[in-house]
Amino acid sequence: MNLAIRSEMLKLRRPRVLFSTIAALWGFAVLVSVLSVATGKDDSTANSTGDLTGTHGATVGFANASRLVGLVILVLFLTSVTSEYSFGTVRILLMRQPRRAVVLGGKLIALLGAMAAGLLGALMLSVAAAAVTMAARGLPMDAWFSSGGLAHVGQAYLNAVIACATYGAFGLAFGVLLRSTVLAVGVMLGWFFMAENIAANTWPDSVHWFPGLLAGAVMSGGTAAVSYWPALAATVGYALAAVLIATTVFTRRDTAA
Amino acid sequence: MMPDMDTFSAVVVDGLTKRYGSRTVVDRLGFRIPRGSVAGLVGPNGAGKTTVLRMLLGLVRPDGGTATVNGVSIDEPARYLPGVGALIESPAFYPGLSGRRNLTVYATLAGIALEQVSVVLDRLDLTARAGDAYQTYSLGMRQRLGIAAALLGQPRLVVLDEPTNGLDPAGIRDMRAIIRSINDDGRTVLVTSHLLNEIQQVCSWLIVVRDGRLGYQGEIGAVEDLEERYFRILQGDQS
Numbered sequence: 380m381n382l383a384i385r386s387e388m389l390k391l392r393r394p395r396v397l398f399s400t401i402a403a404l405w406g407f408a409v410l411v412s413v414l415s416v417a418t419g420k421d422d423s424t425a426n427s428t429g430d431l432t433g434t435h436g437a438t439v440g441f442a443n444a445s446r447l448v449g450l451v452i453l454v455l456f457l458t459s460v461t462s463e464y465s466f467g468t469v470r471i472l473l474m475r476q477p478r479r480a481v482v483l484g485g486k487l488i489a490l491l492g493a494m495a496a497g498l499l500g501a502l503m504l505s506v507a508a509a510a511v512t513m514a515a516r517g518l519p520m521d522a523w524f525s526s527g528g529l530a531h532v533g534q535a536y537l538n539a540v541i542a543c544a545t546y547g548a549f550g551l552a553f554g555v556l557l558r559s560t561v562l563a564v565g566v567m568l569g570w571f572f573m574a575e576n577i578a579a580n581t582w583p584d585s586v587h588w589f590p591g592l593l594a595g596a597v598m599s600g601g602t603a604a605v606s607y608w609p610a611l612a613a614t615v616g617y618a619l620a621a622v623l624i625a626t627t628v629f630t631r632r633d634t635a636a
Numbered sequence: 637m638m639p640d641m642d643t644f645s646a647v648v649v650d651g652l653t654k655r656y657g658s659r660t661v662v663d664r665l666g667f668r669i670p671r672g673s674v675a676g677l678v679g680p681n682g683a684g685k686t687t688v689l690r691m692l693l694g695l696v697r698p699d700g701g702t703a704t705v706n707g708v709s710i711d712e713p714a715r716y717l718p719g720v721g722a723l724i725e726s727p728a729f730y731p732g733l734s735g736r737r738n739l740t741v742y743a744t745l746a747g748i749a750l751e752q753v754s755v756v757l758d759r760l761d762l763t764a765r766a767g768d769a770y771q772t773y774s775l776g777m778r779q780r781l782g783i784a785a786a787l788l789g790q791p792r793l794v795v796l797d798e799p800t801n802g803l804d805p806a807g808i809r810d811m812r813a814i815i816r817s818i819n820d821d822g823r824t825v826l827v828t829s830h831l832l833n834e835i836q837q838v839c840s841w842l843i844v845v846r847d848g849r850l851g852y853q854g855e856i857g858a859v860e861d862l863e864e865r866y867f868r869i870l871q872g873d874q875s
Contacts, residue, residue, distance in 0.1 A: 386745035393732045467728030470695055471785065474722055475746040477694050477713035482745075634695040 383476060383485020384492075390459075391493050400455050401497060407447040408501035409508040412440025416512040431509075432519050434527040435600070438535035441505040445598035448501060448539065449546035449591070450572065456490055456547040457563050460554030470634055479630040487551060487622065491544060498539050506532065534600065542594040545614050546571075548621035549590065555625040590617040646671045646793050646824035647692065651701030654687050654848075661687045663848040664701065669826060669841060674819045676835030676856075677828040679845035680870060685828045688845070689724050689797055693717070706792055718746065721791035723799060727782030731771035735762055735781050738770055739788060748789045756784040760814070776807040783814060794818050795826045800834055812838050832866050844869050 391397065416439070419426035430439055463469040476482050506523075513520050522528050550567065557563040571591040578585035579592055586592045586604045593605065593614045601607030647669040654662040662684040669675040677685050690696040692705055694713030702709065708716035729738040739753045757766045760780040765773065773781065779799060786794055796815065800808045815838045819825050829835050835842060836856060844851035844866060851869035852859075859865055 382745055382747050386741050389737065389741045389744060390730060390733070393730070395732055462730075466730060467726065468730060470690075470693075470724060471728050471742055472745060473695060474693050474717055474720070474724075475742050477717045485745075633690075633697060635690065 380481055380485055380488070383481050384489045387486045387489035388493075391489060396455075400451060400493075401500070403451045404448060404497045404501050405504050407451065408441060408444045408505040411444035411447065412505040412509045413512050415440035415443045416509045416516070416518075428518060431513065432522060434522045434525060435531040435535070436513075436520070437506045437509060437523040437528060437532055438502070440509050441502055441535055441539065442599045444501075444505065445539070445542055445595050446572070446591070448498070449543055449594060449598075450568075452494055452543040453546040453550040453567055453571070454564060455494070456550030457554040457567060458560055459486060459490060460551055461558055461560040461563055464558040465560065473634055480626055483551075483555075483626055483629050487547075490547060490551075494543055494547060495540055498543060499536065502532070502536050502539065535598075538598050538600055541611065541614060541618075542598040545590060545594045545597075545618040545621075548618040548625075552621040552625040555629050587613075590614065593617070644671055645669060645704075646673075647675075647703070647705055647826065649688070649692075649701070649703040652688065652691060652698050652703055653700035654684070654691060654696065655699050661848050662691070662698075665845065665848060665850055666701075667843045667850055667853045669824060669843075671824055672819075672822060673841040674815060674825045674827065674839045675841040675843060676839035677826060677843045677845060678832055678835045678866075679830065679851070681830050683830075683845045684848035685830075685845055686725060686797055687848075689722070689795055689826075689828065693720065693722055693724060693795065695724075718789060719792045720795065721786030721789065721793075722795040722797070723779075723782040723786045724795065724797040726801075727778045727785075729770045729778075729781065729785075732769055734767050735770055735773065735777075735784075736766040738781070739785055742785055743788050746789055752788055752790075756787045759787065760784040775802050776804070776810070779803060779807070779811065780814070783818075787818070791823065793824045793826065797828050798830070799827060800829070808834075832863060836862065846870055846872075 415426045416431055419428050419431045421428050426439055430436060463472065472482050473479060510520060553563045553567055557566065575589045575591045578589060583604065586596065593610045596602045596605045596610035597607070597614050601610060645668040650666045652662055652665045653660065665688065677688065679685055687696065691698050692703060692710060694710065694717055704710065705716045706719050736753060736757060739756065740750060743750055743753055757763050760783055762777065762780055762784060765777065770781070783796065783799070800811050803811060815825055815827060827835065827839060839856055842856045843853045846869060856862065
């Protein structure tokens with residue numbers, strides 16, 4: 380497995396992949412963070428000044444960016460698989476490492492490691508951007524640097540890792556299932572960013588069932604509609620199911636790419 | 637198949653069958669490849685050559701029959717594939733990575749010493765361009781990089797699927813020399829082509845496949861009027 384991880388890391392260091400992913404990840408996190416702080420008002424239902432100046436204020440913007448950050452992670456995981464099919468490299472990988480689960484496992488672990496590092500950078504930049512915007516608005520940030528505030532930052536990071544890993548697991552699974560970048564991205568975006576949003580606005584219970592909505596709830600530390608622990612359990616369940624399906628299909632299907 | 641024949645064969649295929657839906661692509665195919673030979677698997681487009689290779693390389697599961705590679709059943713690819721190098725269909729690399737980095741990716745995955753990357757690049761005369769992105773390589777260079785990747789790990793069997801496809805005459809001549817030099821190292825080489833002439837140029841052992849079935853196998857030198865016989869086989873005349 381160690382060799383498969385190292386081999387995958389060599390591919391992830393491609394400048395185009397690396398810079399475009401980091402730019403999107405960090406860019407969305409900073410943008411949403413600045414907008415969240417800049418637009419928060421006393422009477423806002425979300426991002427109120429009370430929220431922003433509270434112990435979890437530092438990560439309000441970061442949590443709001445969950446869907447966009449999740450999208451970047453989803454596309455990264457998905458294209459990491461589909462590009463192996465479009466380049467034809469999957470057949471060389473499987474000849475060089477016939478234990479297919481090892482190839483997929485190495486890819487997953489390498490991507491999760493890269494994702495965790497990217498999210499850490501996104502969180503730090505997001506908090507920094509939020510702090511600058513708070514200072515510009517003259518809002519106090521004392522609670523951010525209390526022990527409770529710092530604990531919230533740590534919790535926000537863990538939640539982001541779990542939520543984004545779920546998006547990544549779906550990207551991996553649909554990449555393996557569909558093998559086509561265009562098709563898989565289309566299906567995933569259609570589901571997570573259209574179907575789920577429509578469902579959320581028309582069927583309130585959807586937040587208890589749909590993976591993207593649940594992952595968003597985890598990243599926000601729970602919402603009024605769904606509390607944290609049930610959302611976490613369901614999200615982890617979805618992620619494990621996606622990885623299991625991906626592994627089963629990848630190890631059993633003929634490779635004619 | 638007789639045991640002593642297996643001992644002297646790099647590849648033994650017996651009754652191998654592959655179906656896609658109702659279409660039988662490889663139909664109870666049987667052949668052997670003598671160890672140390674350059675064997676040519678020849679047949680028209682769609683004869684099932686690449687599917688046979690895919691089954692031998694663990695990429696596709698057969699629906700029937702058996703095969704061994706270097707004495708190991710193809711049901712256990714992890715046991716025999718470290719001793720096999722292959723260029724199948726077309727060279728497959730990451731376009732944005734350099735030739736050297738591409739080989740490093742494959743060598744790392746297989747646990748092959750990274751010093752071998754420089755050795756195979758040098759052998760295929762690619763050292764000067766090893767640092768350039770693969771997407772900038774000419775077709776001939778891509779083919780050579782594909783063979784360099786196949787030679788990583790010093791395999792006992794090298795499988796080359798249509799290695800001269802798309803090459804200009806000079807590239808074809810170079811490719812023949814490369815194939816001979818691989819064989820001179822004592823490795824068994826399996827080459828596929830849809831052109832009998834190509835196989836005649838470099839191979840000592842011939843396997844003719846038609847509609848997924850064996851048309852002929854044997855030493856090339858033992859066949860008189862090979863071209864005439866080949867076309868008779870393709871027309872279904874087994875005499």
